[in-house]
Amino acid sequence: MQADRSTMWPGLPAWGALALCAALWLSPAQAADAPGEQAPAGGEIAPTAAADPELEKEVMELSHVLRCLVCQNQSIAESNAPLALDLRNQVREQLQAGRSKDDVIDYLVERYGDFVLYEPPFKTSTALLWGGPALLLFGGAGWLAWRLRRRAVELRETVALSATERAQARSLLAGDPAQPPSSPEESRK
Amino acid sequence: MKAKFLVPLVLFLAFAGFLAFGLTLNPREVPSPLIDKPVPAFSLARLDAPETRFGAEDMRGQVWLLNVWASWCVACRQEHPVLVSLARQDVVPIVGLNYKELRGDGGIDMRGVSLEDETARSIQRARRWLADHGDPYALSVLDIDGRVGIDFGVYGVPETFLIDRDGRIRYKHIGPITPENLQQVLLPKIEELKRAG
Known part of the structure; x- marks a missing residue:
């Protein structure tokens, strides 16, 4: 009948599910991987780089998972917005002072909220x-x-x-x- | 049972409904985690008397506004008359946080500019701007490097914080305050906080 x-x-629900999975799971990663239009960080706009390459590597690693609030689809590592530069400097300074990566992330989340994290934390709201x-x-x-x-x-x-x-x-x-x-x-x- | 063919349509409409709601939200307005938290501690030089410092604790017992501004900020010009008229009504003291006056400008070569130079030029520029456009502030403080701005979670100028008598941030307005914002949102909130105290 x-x-x-x-x-x-x-076929439809399965397709829908796949499409949604693709949209929900892939988009943040894609956004983070998307090549920025602007010059990569560390160019002449960001003259301050720690002399210690190990530290600089950590700064960059951390900067890649933090979202720039001004150009919201760029991480603070990719963005050349003045705020991104300030935040990179904050990250560098705090790591230099011996604080852990988690400390630095907490510091930024306290001020800017979960929005600074490219990967939203698992909570009831998420x-x-x-x-x-x-x-x-x-x-x-x-x-x-x-x-x-x-x-x-x-x-x-x-x-x-x-x-x-x-x-x-x-x-x-x-x-x-x-x-x-x-x-x-x-x-x- | 017969209406089973409507299921995809209903699903689509529900999805479209969510998306339509999403379109009404402003992605530029990131909710601040500082709401209902104590004002970040700071101690900055006053614009009118750079040798004296000012901190949030100086405003204890008062409901006040902290307005983040800079002379290079175009949107600040747009909101400035609103602040000036608010100041005239004398309902709430407005403290100005002058944010990265010189280095935030973007058009100035900061290489070789010492902090003393920068401070002196910032003061000059900020004072001139207030003289030209009117000064609605009870006082302004200088956040030369934007460090205090970061503590406040500032990511775009202008931003305005409403702070209660106990020194807690109760509301944050992002972007220029329009007369409608003032009448419909800010003033009622200010009145409520003043009554509560």
Whole structure:
């Protein structure tokens, strides 16, 4: 009955789930990886670089996971906004003073909120963001599996011929015109 | 059961609804984590008397506004008349945080400029700007390097903080204050805080 209707759709939820997964999971990473239009940090606009290359490496690592609040799709490592420069200097200074990476991240989150983090922390308010893709994927897969199994049952029920239908078919095949074609079983076409 | 074919449509409409709501939000307005937190401690030189310093604790017991401004800030010009008229009403003291007056300008070559030079030029520029445009501030302080700005989570000038008698930040306005913002949001909040004290 509705079986043929729904067979038109089964691909959809899975597709939707995939598309959403792609959108939700990939976009932050892509944004972070996108090559900035501007010159990379460390150019003439950011003359202050620690002499210690190890430290500078850490500064850069940290700067890449922190979002610039002015040009919001760039990290403070990529952005040349004055604020990004100030924040990079803050990061450098604090690491130099011996504070840990977590300390520096806490320092910035205290002032600018979770928004400075490219990777949002897992909280109740972000549960749907983190869990949503998995929910959609498994929900969609589960629905699809259920649908396919039900469809198999429905097909067996509707396509299989009853005993009288079978007899009727047999007589038709045998060329017995006496039996008039009976009422159409399920107009499925 | 018959309406099953409507399911994708309903899903689409729900999704479109979320997106439409998203369009009404301003991504430039990042909510401040400092709301309801104590004002960050600072001690900065006053613009009118650079040898004396001013800190948030000097405003204890008062409801006050901290307005972040700079002479190079174009949007500050837009909000300035609103601040001037607010100051005339004498409902709330406004403290100006002059943010990176010289180095924030962007058009000035800062190479070889000493901190003393920078301070002196900042004071000169800021005073001239206030003389030209009117001074709504009870006083202004100089945040030469923007360090205090970072403590306040400033990421764009102008920004305005409403601080209560106990020295807690109660509201942050990002961007220029329009007369509507003032009438509909800021003034009622100020009145509420003044009554609460």
